[in-house]
Amino acid sequence: MRRQLLDHAKAVARFAPVKPAVKAGLRAALAIFVPMVVGAALKLPGELWLAIGGFNTSFVDKGGSYHARARAMGGTALAAALSAAVGSLVGLYPSLSIPLTLVWVTAWSFAGVYGAAANTTGNIAATTFVIAVALPGDGPMHALVSGAMLLAGASWAMVLSLVLWPIRPYRPARKAVAACFDAVADYAEALSRVSQGAREDSWQLLIQEQHGRIRETLEVARTTLTATRQGRVERGRGERLLVLLEAADAMFMGLIALAEDLESLGPPVSAVGDPRAAVVVALLDCAHTARDLVRLTEQEGRSRRPQPEWDGRALRDALTDLDTRGLLTRLERARLRDVARLLTELRERADVALDTACRLPGPPVQGMPPPKRELAEEPHPSLLEPLRAHLTLDSEVLRHALRVGVTTTAAVWISSIFRPNHSYWVTITVLTIMQPYTGPTFLKALQRVLGTVVGGILAIGVSYWLQDPRMMMGLLFCTAALCVSLIPLNYGLFTVFATLTFVLLAELGSGDWTLAPVRIVNTVIGGALALAGTFFLWQRSEEERFPAQMAEALRADREFFGVLASAWRRGESPQAQALAEARRKLGLATINAETSFQRLLNEPRWSTEALEPLMTLLAFTRRFAAVCTLLASRKSVPSTPAVHEALARFCAAMDEALEDLADAVLHGRPPRALPAFNALLGWNVPTPDAPGLALGQEAPLLQSQLERLARQLSVLHGAATRRMEAPPSPVPASQPSTNNAP
Incomplete structure (x- = not known):
């Protein structure tokens, strides 16, 4: 007490x-x-x-x-x-x-x-x-x-x-979009600090402190820009702001993928020299570029375009030197090459944003990249539709x-x-x-x-x-x-x-x-x-509401991974729009779950015995999504039949396990035992024709990332199991029920 x-x-x-x-x-x-x-x-x-x-x-x-x-x-x-x-x-x-x-x-x-x-x-x-x-x-x-x-x-x-x-009509939208680049700069700087050998739990703190905040900033900018553009004929400035918003979102996703790769590297990969020093420098330069984008977006004037010099070349040069001396394992080489690829793609997105921001005012110019998708206007239901939907005591608004x-x-x-x-x-x-x-x-x-x-x-x-x-x-x-x-x-x-x-x-x-x-x-x-x-009066504890919010976040994780699995089954790269929509839905669902958890903490009768499993569920829901983001950055997967068969088994089992986990959290039951994902993929099977060995031979990085995804799911499963084993929070004698509705 x-x-x-x-x-x-x-x-x-x-x-x-x-x-x-x-x-x-x-x-x-x-x-x-x-x-x-x-x-x-x-x-x-x-x-x-x-x-x-x-x-x-x-x-x-x-x-x-x-x-x-x-x-x-x-x-x-x-x-x-x-x-x-x-x-x-x-x-x-x-x-x-x-x-x-x-x-x-x-x-x-x-x-x-x-x-x-x-x-x-x-x-x-x-x-x-x-x-x-x-x-x-x-x-x-x-x-x-x-x-x-x-x-x-x-x-x-x-x-x-x-x-x-x-x-100015567009000033709120410009400031909102500039805030997105400011948040991206903060994230890049924090990532550079964590990459320099900080505490092991710093990676988790980075996710907790940054991911939800940046997603909320992006959503505010999206809402503000949508409202600003409604009913306007002029398209030049609005389209540029939309391109900038998409660029900020893409840079955020690129940094998430980079963070996952960097964390998986573990301690320095070489006793002679750590190539991650080049990554740290590139991340700091990326943060400076994002700050330039903040200034260019806010001041709205034709400015001289900054010329950033960072990308993945310095890391690739360091890799070549270490590889020549035989100081890297095959998996380390694959991971660091992936980091170099992600840095190069991040620089390309920053270049698009810089070109657009320097020409923010005025009509469209030839060569400006068109927005990938138009912002969807909020639906306008009839006046009676929301009333009908909430005329029930299950509605929090009516209660x-x-x-x-x-x-x-x-x-x-x-x-x-x-x-x-x-x-x-x-x-x-x-x-x-x-x-x-x-x-x-x-x-x-x-x-x-x-x-x-x-x-x-x-x-x-x-x-x-x-x-x-x-x-x-x-x-x-x-x-x-x-x-x-x-x-x-x-x-x-x-x-x-x-x-x-x-x-x-x-x-x-x-x-x-x-x-x-x-x-x-x-x-x-x-x-x-x-x-x-x-x-x-018709009070409902957050203890009753939180499981539904948490289950929704887990199902959004399942949907995000489902977009990847569907593309792998077709032998294609995931569609950018489908990924963006699933990622946004996941971000909003996770924010809702975290908000519900904070309300739960503020309730005066809440007992602290069962907090740890809930905090772990929230934290590793974002971690699972981060690994999915890294997997989504892949251009392709190996196309051999053995690899496709292994991936199909893995994806089907992952989909079923995520749905069972969400249902278990929602209905307060222990989740079913997880399948043996290693056995499904055939990892560690010393047979030349085994799918797992084929995957390890042809795509060691993909194998490592899927192993990481399975570990995140295992942690989520353990947290859901511990939640059911934790003692229930006591209810005061003055309140025999959490729902007093007649």
Whole structure:
């Protein structure tokens, strides 16, 4: 338990490895205070709604394409204005406010079926509604004024972000693609360090730290570029960015294959000299080239093309010298030649990217390589299709919407009875804390409550020694900018400065300088209600969800290997598009499994006895994929009948074993024993006609790589077996079941 509390404390205080969003913070501060100052000067009614509209709408601006930002901000403004008007009317009738809160909040929380942007809009609309219910006016006209003032504040935020602080339409896409090359450069540098004789576990750490992060960066760039190109006639810049994105993805895959080859080399292959020194130099030069691509992509101007001098020639020269002296075994020679081939291919991909990046602006030019495939636009299903798909208690979105609706309604009902000062702080806390999953809800509750306590204490100190309205407004502008700037770093820090800002704003408007303790008490009440609703209303532990996510990742591994096996059976090289699609699917499935595991760690009732098998499953799912990536880089396999027969047996057994492993993880049973892959391929059979000997003679490198693949599967199999032998995590007496759905 002590270890668990320490882990939660670390999670609360953990900072994300990103920079503060300074521009977003300044925009949010201007969006809040300019309408307030104008409203106060013109004596307009509803200053609070002006500030709420400006803050919430600027908060929605997450970047991306110009069109997507305008659509998200405009939709949120309309939804919030409608919620303010309806909430102000409903607040006049307490008997009506309770059932309508349940319907309104549940409906807007259910908007998450349409994606992340709709989920943010729904949360803001629900929050605006409960604030309006707690601050009813004196009739329909007041309700209309509330909605109009909120819409005015939101309009100002949109003008500020989209007009007065304009962006180039392709700038978000260029920055997203440049981030891909930056991630590739980091990976190449890390790979060069690990290749110089680091600890044995450094290879595994490299995979854990880099692969998921780079895949997420590539997916962000893909989504941003797709949204930017939709509805645009101009194709030159967009096509070049697509070529650059494909080049970054290809360089990432090339580095994964290189890492697998380099790890398989083991200690230095020669006592006289290690040819990997040439590889280390080439990797560092590759990282410099990727940094050049970052600069060229971001600055978008015709620039002098860098002329990198690295490739596989230096390694091939070193191999020739060592081979002449007889210092290399046949397998070592084959592996190092493969490394040289991969370096040369990596240089070719970098050349394509450099040629494209140097001509990024302007129309297409003759000789520019066309993109291999067009980015697929996201499908646009009918409005009813997502609703129908999620109208079941098996849907996490519906369960979450019902949880939020019931818990928020309970908060409104409690507020209507006890009428605490600023009661909407209770309901806002509930809406802010509650997440679809238990772990993130618990973490956010800790950050919200602790941040509110710290911010409330700061507000007490500030209100004690600073009560000059003009100086207070200047301070509040800074704290508002800070709170939004710090959101990417840590939600707890955001809460500290948000509490300080809005408590002092409320005190400044009302003249009551004792609201800080009220904010703390209301936040604690809201946090307790949010946790109670999460744990007792249709809650499903991540322990139940993780096996399905892990099984999906294993099946994606199976599909990736299946693309290779299908090509080998036909005697062809794997199709690039099929490989790219299978690889992307695998990357996303693995990210989903890792995210589920992190949520599992954050759940307060999780026991640590069974963690090691799950961590091994996650780690070696990526390792299996890395070996498949190396195999996919092969141009061909030996074409003799004996080799084809051996490969056919191996691939069939591998496919069956992977499917059984995924099914075992999903249904919580021990996996069946693995087949003897060595016997299937005939390895170590001292018969001249044996398929295994033919494979070893004709393709020693392929034999070594398939052995490596079988070892990765063996580790996955062992982890799944140990998972079933580990004791189950205890369930608290207060929660007899992990599923309380009726």
